[in-house]
Amino acid sequence: MQVQDPAEIAHLLAELRVEHRDLDVAIEALAVAMGRDELQLTRMKKRKLLLKDTIARLESRLIPDLDA
Template identity: 55%
Template sequence: MDATSDLSMKSDEVLRLELEVLRRQHRDLDEAIRALEDRGTADQLTVRRLKKQKLQLKDMITRIEDRLIPDIIA
């Protein structure tokens, strides 16, 4: 089962809760990346991995938002 079909089987309430958790994780990663970069001694591989994780979270957030807020055709 892929992520898209998994989303369609969840209630809107569950999706909203997951969305909030994902947004929090995304913010936390953003803060961690910023802190590593501000120190100036950041391991670039670690920063790249965190940025990739952050991008994956953003993709998941977008998929859930699209599921919760369907396109309205004008």
Template identity: 45%
Template sequence: MLPIDKEQQARLGLELATKRQEHADLDAAIHTLQASGLADVTLIQRLKKRKLALKDRITQLERILLPDIIA
């Protein structure tokens, strides 16, 4: 993987923080909807799918920003 400059690192770090917050917000929303018992199953499925996509992006960003160090 090519090294990234400080500007790219800062931009990706900000995106990572944003995605983590969005992921946590979706998790809370899903739990609240499920606990209410009134939520549409399709809506919950869509939110879970979005949450999974966010998790995938978070993993990508973490791999870019925190590469494995071979000891």
């Protein structure tokens, strides 16, 4: 998926940040739960890292290229 329009990128970034934040809350809750599912916790952490990388990549696309 190649989004070129800065407005579309900004909208996608907002959605990804919300999902990242929601995952953070869910991971916190699962981490302190009795009888927690370690596999689920690991998958959620990996998804959160993937989201973080995607967010960083999209943010860098919003920065205009400047010729030195």
